[in-house]
Amino acid sequence: MESGSKSPRSITRTCSNFRRIILNNPKKRNALSLAMMTSLREDILTDIDDEDLRVIIISARGPVFSSGHDLKELTSAQGRDYHTSVFSVCSEVMTLIQDIPVPVIAMVNGIATAAGCQLVASCDIAVATDKSTFATPGVNVGLFCSTPGVALGRAVPRKVAMEMLFTGRPITAQEALLHGLVSKVVSEERLEEEALGIARRVCESSRPVLALGKAAFQRQMAQGRDAAYATAVAVMVDNLALRDGQEGIRAFLEKRRPMWTNSTEKAYK
Numbered sequence: 055m056e057s058g059s060k061s062p063r064s065i066t067r068t069c070s071n072f073r074r075i076i077l078n079n080p081k082k083r084n085a086l087s088l089a090m091m092t093s094l095r096e097d098i099l100t101d102i103d104d105e106d107l108r109v110i111i112i113s114a115r116g117p118v119f120s121s122g123h124d125l126k127e128l129t130s131a132q133g134r135d136y137h138t139s140v141f142s143v144c145s146e147v148m149t150l151i152q153d154i155p156v157p158v159i160a161m162v163n164g165i166a167t168a169a170g171c172q173l174v175a176s177c178d179i180a181v182a183t184d185k186s187t188f189a190t191p192g193v194n195v196g197l198f199c200s201t202p203g204v205a206l207g208r209a210v211p212r213k214v215a216m217e218m219l220f221t222g223r224p225i226t227a228q229e230a231l232l233h234g235l236v237s238k239v240v241s242e243e244r245l246e247e248e249a250l251g252i253a254r255r256v257c258e259s260s261r262p263v264l265a266l267g268k269a270a271f272q273r274q275m276a277q278g279r280d281a282a283y284a285t286a287v288a289v290m291v292d293n294l295a296l297r298d299g300q301e302g303i304r305a306f307l308e309k310r311r312p313m314w315t316n317s318t319e320k321a322y323k
Contacts, residue, residue, distance in 0.1 A: 064090060066097045071257040072109035073097075080116025085124040086169045088136075091143045095150060102154055105316045108261055109253040110154075112177065113161035119186070122168025128197070141201055144169055148176040148205055152272050155265030157256055161249040162186045163242060167224070171235075172202035175209040178268065180236040181249045182227045188235060191222030208275075209235050260298035260314040267293070297321045 065078045075097045077084040084090075094112075101107060114120060127140055151158045151173075160177035167189045174180050174188065190199035190206060199206075199219055207215045210233040218225065227239045240248045256264065270289040274282035293299045298314050300321040305312035 120170025175205035189224035
């Protein structure tokens with residue numbers, strides 16, 4: 055909605071089966087102020103149970119995807135309680151991205167630092183342009199990127215995360231791809247085409263199957279190997295019990311396109 059173009063918050067556009075959330079404060083480097091994060095949380099949760107919603111895409115206006123927290127909100131003038139609110143809401147948004155039932159794609163064109171890098175690391179899929187860079191430079195201003203480190207440390211190898219956190223040195227898009235922080239690197243001209251292509255491909259699948267799979271993946275990643283397999287076995291059986299699970303198998307055997315119900319209705323008990 056273009057009417058929100060002057061707002062320092064995020065704006066949302068909904069297109070059939072996917073929602074686009076655009077960080078919309080380029081003059082402030084799309085800083086994740088408390089207002090921005092509160093808006094982002096609202097945008098993510100809006101109609102999240104709508105059966106037609108399959109994908110959320112997060113992008114930004116301007117040359118900076120997000121510079122992280124607004125440092126003006128982190129001075130002593132705001133006080134401890136306000137600071138606690140800032141980091142609590144940020145953590146809530148980051149975990150929400152991973153807990154909602156639809157995949158979230160980060161579409162990055164530019165700089166993503168500190169909590170902005172955390173946002174990219176928290177998304178399920180990230181497509182970046184070859185001019186994008188990523189950093190956790192808080193140590194350089196006396197504020198170690200501890201909360202960004204939670205997401206970063208789960209997205210890239212430990213020693214890569216530690217180097218980024220200890221030095222604040224930015225990494226290139228190609229380095230981010232090498233280490234697993236992003237899924238794909240493309241030219242600026244192809245960014246939207248690539249991100250929308252992934253979104254459309256996701257939209258071809260059954261929503262409850264995607265939701266079941268996303269939740270199971272997040273759960274088993276926090277478990278040891280044997281517990282993870284036990285979780286995955288139970289979820290595979292539950293998946294087969296879905297009407298869409300059986301429809302997909304029948305469609306494959308009958309060499310036709312599946313007709314998804316996109317409901318959690320069971321085919322059998």
